[in-house]
Amino acid sequence: MADVNRGNRPLSPHLQVYRLPVAAVTSILTRITGHALVAGILLIVWWLVGAVSGPEAFAMADWVVRSWLGFLILTGSAWALWYHTLAGIRHLFYDAGIGLEIDEARKSSWAIIIGSGVLTLLSLILFFIG
């Protein structure tokens, strides 16, 4: 055992040094966006409950919703919602056995990343113009 070379063998990839393929990044982001969406829904539900609780309760919730923090949370939630929706649609296709090849998964990953950005931008434009 003493003369076995232990320092020069290929090691299995470790999360901290392994550059994740884009399909792995979009996969874990599906779970992260799904859980992070709780912030957006909490803010909206708090705002709705505030409206029926009284003028002071609504003023406070409405102030948060329209503040820069509210803008950050709601814009982030809009992106997370679009991202999670597109990634969820891909999951439905995966379940049907469609798009499981590595190259197809790479393409659909970029479609989800770009698509969620475009849909968020369109949502913001519609919000400020419409």
Next chain:
Amino acid sequence: MRYITPRKAAAGLGSAHSGTGHHWAMTVSACALILLTPAFLLVVGSAIGLPREALIGYFGRPYPGIVTALFVIVGMIHFIKGTRIMIDDYFQGTARKGAIIISVIFSWAVIAAAVFALAKMAFITIAI
């Protein structure tokens, strides 16, 4: 020794003993949310910035009220089942049970709060 074939042992609810019920529920709620998501975003986007009385009147109307109620109910049930997968992956034993219980209680509290607020807005709007 059970005198059954391997096929018979795997039939029905399978090795998980709960069948595909969880996965099918996620599939159905996902399809519902594909329809509800754009509708909900448009409804909420139009409501942000309204003064309190106008906001109550807006969500008191059938379409914004129903879309918002459906989105929160279906969304939070989808959330319960989604967090369940995450909890099963990362927690074990008592921590797993506790996390599942907290997730279910929290989600139903959010549903109750949203439905109460929307119902009250609908009744206030009728009174007007």
